[in-house]
Amino acid sequence: ETGVTQTPRHLVMGMTNKKSLKCEQHLGHNAMYWYKQSAKKPLELMFVYSLEERVENNSVPSRFSPECPNSSHLFLHLHTLQPEDSALYLCASSQMGTDTQYFGPGTRLTVL
Amino acid sequence: AQSVTQLGSHVSVSEGALVLLRCNYSSSVPPYLFWYVQYPNQGLQLLLKYTSAATLVKGINGFEAEFKKSETSFHLTKPSAHMSDAAEYFCAVSVDRGSTLGRLYFGRGTQLTVWP
Numbered sequence: 001e002t003g004v005t006q007t008p009r010h011l012v013m014g015m016t017n018k019k020s021l022k023c024e025q026h027l028g029h030n031a032m033y034w035y036k037q038s039a040k041k042p043l044e045l046m047f048v049y050s051l052e053e054r055v056e057n058n059s060v061p062s063r064f065s066p067e068c069p070n071s072s073h074l075f076l077h078l079h080t081l082q083p084e085d086s087a088l089y090l091c092a093s094s095q096m097g098t099d100t101q102y103f104g105p106g107t108r109l110t111v112l
Numbered sequence: 113a114q115s116v117t118q119l120g121s122h123v124s125v126s127e128g129a130l131v132l133l134r135c136n137y138s139s140s141v142p143p144y145l146f147w148y149v150q151y152p153n154q155g156l157q158l159l160l161k162y163t164s165a166a167t168l169v170k171g172i173n174g175f176e177a178e179f180k181k182s183e184t185s186f187h188l189t190k191p192s193a194h195m196s197d198a199a200e201y202f203c204a205v206s207v208d209r210g211s212t213l214g215r216l217y218f219g220r221g222t223q224l225t226v227w228p
Contacts, residue, residue, distance in 0.1 A: 004155070043202070043218040056215075090155055099144045099163070099206040101216060103155035 002026055004104035006091050012110045013081065021076040021107045023091030031096050032074040034066060037088040037106070049074060050096060081111045114139045114207045118219035126227050131175075131190040133222050135203030138184065144206040145186040146216065147177055151199045159201075162186060173197070198226045 004025045013019050025032065034046040048056035049068040063085075065077040074091055088108050092101040119134040137143060144163050148156040160171025167179045173196075177188045186203060200223050204216040 006155075040220075042220050045215070048215075092156075099216070100146070100158060100161060102158070103148075105153075105155040108153070 004091060004093055004102055006089075006104040006107050008107060009105065010108045010110075012112065013078070014112050015081060015083075017081075018077070018079040020078065021089055021091075021109075023074040023076075023104055025072055025074075025091075025093035025102070025104075027093055027095075027102060029093040029095045029102070030071050031094045032068060032071075033092040033094075033101065034074065034076055035090040035092065037090055038086075043090070047076075078109075081109075083111050085109065086111045114143070114205055114217050116203050116205050116217055116219035118201075118203050118222050120222055121220065122223045122225065124225040124227060125193045127195055128192050131188070131193045131197065131224065133188040133201050133203075133224065135177075135186045135188065135219060136184050137186060137203075137205045139205055139207050141207050145177075145179060146204040146206070147171065147175070147186075147188050148202045148204060148218075149173075149199050150202065150221075156202060159188070193224075193226045195226050195228065198224055200224070 007022045032049045036044045046060045047066045052068045063080050067075040088106045090106045091104040094101045115138045117136045146161045147159040149159050150156050159175050160169045162169045162179045170176045175190045177186050200221045202221045203219040206216050
């Protein structure tokens, strides 16, 4: 695997389910990001992890819970989501001290 | 505050025609600027970036962009469109230069359609 990978690519869940999104970067980076991409809206930065510590949380509801166990892996744990949470969730990584972020293919989430 | 405005949410061109996607930014400090492309059902791919070297930046797939400080613009161009260029294009700005962690601020995107 190369670059940034995300699994699953598609996920359909009910409002009472609990699921997790996984991101893995193979670039040796030390910063990782979660973005939400909804139709007709700009990309929204959700969380930023730097050296496995969360350094930014942009007022994201607590039903989204990130986890970064090491510099290569990032998870987004989901529970009791709402239909308006349906979106494409993108993971990105970068090397601290640079501004270029590399994105994964995203997980298309549908909440019923 | 920093922001990015992409003029035109949809642009249509004929194959072989010039592609021009507009991006204007607002920043209180000299920015780094980026163009990303997103093909259907895929993530964002970096096309090119400006980081205060040459003002004309060449990227992948024949695209280039010119940084114009006086106009606060970073428009993306390609001399001759190809069908495979049909995608959504995002302009982004980073102003956290010198910090340990860059943050990108994205425009709303421009959907490019290429007609045969």
